[in-house]
Amino acid sequence: MSFGKESAKGKKEGDLKEFWHFGQYVEDDAERRKEYPENVEVKELDQFNKVGKETYQMLEKTAKYVLRALALYLNLEETYFDNYIHNGNSILRPIHYPPIKQEPKNAVRAAAHGDINLITLLMGAQGRGLQVQRNDGEWIDAIAEPDELMINVGDMLSRHSNNKLKSTIHRVINPPRELWGTSRYSMPFFMHPVSEMKLDVLESCIDEDNPKQFEDITAGEFLNERLIELGLIKK
Ligand SMILES: O=C(O)CCC(=O)C(=O)O
Numbered sequence: 001m002s003f004g005k006e007s008a009k010g011k012k013e014g015d016l017k018e019f020w021h022f023g024q025y026v027e028d029d030a031e032r033r034k035e036y037p038e039n040v041e042v043k044e045l046d047q048f049n050k051v052g053k054e055t056y057q058m059l060e061k062t063a064k065y066v067l068r069a070l071a072l073y074l075n076l077e078e079t080y081f082d083n084y085i086h087n088g089n090s091i092l093r094p095i096h097y098p099p100i101k102q103e104p105k106n107a108v109r110a111a112a113h114g115d116i117n118l119i120t121l122l123m124g125a126q127g128r129g130l131q132v133q134r135n136d137g138e139w140i141d142a143i144a145e146p147d148e149l150m151i152n153v154g155d156m157l158s159r160h161s162n163n164k165l166k167s168t169i170h171r172v173i174n175p176p177r178e179l180w181g182t183s184r185y186s187m188p189f190f191m192h193p194v195s196e197m198k199l200d201v202l203e204s205c206i207d208e209d210n211p212k213q214f215e216d217i218t219a220g221e222f223l224n225e226r227l228i229e230l231g232l233i234k235k
Pocket residue numbers: 095110115122125130170171172185186187188
């Protein structure tokens with residue numbers, strides 16, 4: 001994905017980043033397989049596709065267990081999400097934030113946003129910069145240690161749970177000027193369900209104090225809407 005092409009929802013400046021995508025490896029459903037683009041084979045790097053696939057599948061499995069815990073928290077069956085995420089449209093996205101060569105004006109490495117998907121798993125990034133916004137509006141550093149994962153709730157889960165689980169607003173700030181010459185690398189795993197999953201607010205998350213906050217929509221429709229807003233696909 002070319003540099004500067006993606007911008008956060010509602011922001012005109014492109015983010016200062018470039019990235020690769022590893023997508024779903026559908027091995028048991030010919031119809032579903034046609035829904036996703038083929039993963040691109042990189043012949044120049046011997047281990048690239050193998051390591052990408054292994055990383056994808058390990059993070060996918062980890063995310064599945066996290067969603068099981070969240071399902072229990074939402075008073076759902078423990079395995080509620082399992083069928084929705086099997087062969088889901090999840091993405092492993094290694095990102096490179098290149099050295100900054102000139103005054104970026106209003107552009108940042110990643111402008112403030114909520115992720116589109118159910119949950120995001122972030123392995124320790126190489127280089128600081130990630131911040132999350134607290135409920136009181138203050139931004140705090142969110143730096144995972146090598147043996148830790150940062151886990152964000154995304155907008156799809158926030159809709160489905162009527163905001164009982166709030167989408168984590170986060171951003172990647174530019175480094176101080178003396179570190180402009182350094183790259184940053186990060187590797188989020190975005191857990192997405194299959195496109196036909198209904199994100200309609202769960203009945204169990206609606207009551208008098210917390211009326212239904214979101215319109216009914218499927219994951220596929222919601223993703224499409226958001227990709228248009230991010231400048232990644234055309235209407
Ligand atoms: O670079 C990071 O650590 C986070 C990237 C991110 O938030 C995103 O790509 O959605």
